[in-house]
Amino acid sequence: GAGVSQSPSNKVTEKGKDVELRCDPISGHTALYWYRQSLGQGLEFLIYFQGNSAPDKSGLPSDRFSAERTGGSVSTLTIQRTQQEDSAVYLCASSKGQSHQPQHFGDGTRLSIL
Amino acid sequence: AQSVTQLDSHVSVSEGTPVLLRCNYSSSYSPSLFWYVQHPNKGLQLLLKYTSAATLVKGINGFEAEFKKSETSFHLTKPSAHMSDAAEYFCVVSGGSNYKLTFGKGTLLTVNP
Numbered sequence: 001g002a003g004v005s006q007s008p009s010n011k012v013t014e015k016g017k018d019v020e021l022r023c024d025p026i027s028g029h030t031a032l033y034w035y036r037q038s039l040g041q042g043l044e045f046l047i048y049f050q051g052n053s054a055p056d057k058s059g060l061p062s063d064r065f066s067a068e069r070t071g072g073s074v075s076t077l078t079i080q081r082t083q084q085e086d087s088a089v090y091l092c093a094s095s096k097g098q099s100h101q102p103q104h105f106g107d108g109t110r111l112s113i114l
Numbered sequence: 115a116q117s118v119t120q121l122d123s124h125v126s127v128s129e130g131t132p133v134l135l136r137c138n139y140s141s142s143y144s145p146s147l148f149w150y151v152q153h154p155n156k157g158l159q160l161l162l163k164y165t166s167a168a169t170l171v172k173g174i175n176g177f178e179a180e181f182k183k184s185e186t187s188f189h190l191t192k193p194s195a196h197m198s199d200a201a202e203y204f205c206v207v208s209g210g211s212n213y214k215l216t217f218g219k220g221t222l223l224t225v226n227p
Contacts, residue, residue, distance in 0.1 A: 004157070031213060043204070043217040050213070091157055095213075102148060103215065105157035 002026070004106035006092050012112045015084060021077045021109045025094030032075050033095075033103060034067055038088035046090075049075065050097055079111075087113045116141040116207050120218035128226050133192040135221045137205030140186060147188045148206040148215075149179055158204065164188065175199070200225045 005024040013019055025032050034046040045059040049069040060066070064082075069075040079086055089110050093103035121136040139145060146165045150158040162173025169181040179190045188205060205218040 006157075033213070033215075042219045045214055048213055056214075093158075102160045102163050104160070105150075107155070107157040110155075 004092055004094050004104055006090075006106035006109050008109055009107065010110045010112075012114065013082060014114050016081055018078065018080045019082055019111065021079075021090050021092075021111070023075045023077070023092030023094075023106060025073065025075070025092070026104055029094035029096055029104070030072065031095045031097035031101075031103075032069055033093045034075070034077050035091040035093065036061075036088045037091055037108070043091070046077070082111075082113045084113045087111055116143070116145065116216045118205050118207050118216055118218040120203075120205050120221050122221050123219065124222045124224070126224040126226060127195045129197055130194050133190070133195045133199065133223065135190040135203050135205075135223065137188045137190065137218060138186050139188060139205070139207045141207055146208045147179075147181060148208075149173065149177070149188075149190050150204045150206060151201045152204065152220075153201045161190070161203075195223075195225045197225050197227065199223060 007022045030051045032049045036044045036046055047067045048056040064080045067077045089108040091105055091108045093105045095101045095103045117140045119138045127133055148163045149161040151161050152158050161177050162171045162179055164171045164181045172178045177192050179188050181188050202220045202222050204220050206215050208215050
């Protein structure tokens with residue numbers, strides 16, 4: 001597709017369950033980012049992938065959060081043993097990876113933990 | 115280190131009147147600055163970007179912003195608001211590593227008929 005695609009668009013799950021969120025970036029974009037958007041915290045950087053380099057995981061809030069990017073394209077963000085404070089919108093973005101290139105965002109996954 | 119302050123959490127205008135959304139930034143590097151718009155249940159859409167070329171930047175949908183280094187500001191303007199402009203607007207700065215974006219807390223724009 002033409003834009004960043006995220007799935008599912010909405011996810012409701014029980015506390016303690018694991019969830020996987022998927023991001024399909026724009027074709028040809030080497031850089032991929034995950035952000036979390038919540039009412040109290042605004043938009044927070046989570047993790048950044050660039051090509052084959054080691055990802056920047058400095059924004060991940062706990063070791064329950066992990067992400068991988070297979071083949072330099074699709075990425076999966078996994079949250080283990082979900083907590084209610086994990087409820088948020090998770091946004092994925094991609095860019096051409098060169099300096100000053102703008103990031104293009106998907107519509108996000110709205111995660112609700114019961 | 116970098117930071118962004120959006121001076122108004124909520125701006126309300128009448129349709130057809132000018133829009134001004136204010137943003138101040140702080141950066142240890144020569145920054146790149148962006149404005150993004152977010153409509154309900156949607157992702158962020160890029161309106162415009164400043165990357166050290168012209169200080170007056172024109173974006174989509176009639177928006178523009180002026181980079182003022184002396185005032186560390188990057189305010190967003192539009193001459194005439196349209197109902198479809200109602201959304202949340204984010205001022206964003208990147209610098210140094212160039213990929214880590216720092217977001218303002220957002221300004222909710224309401225457009226009244």
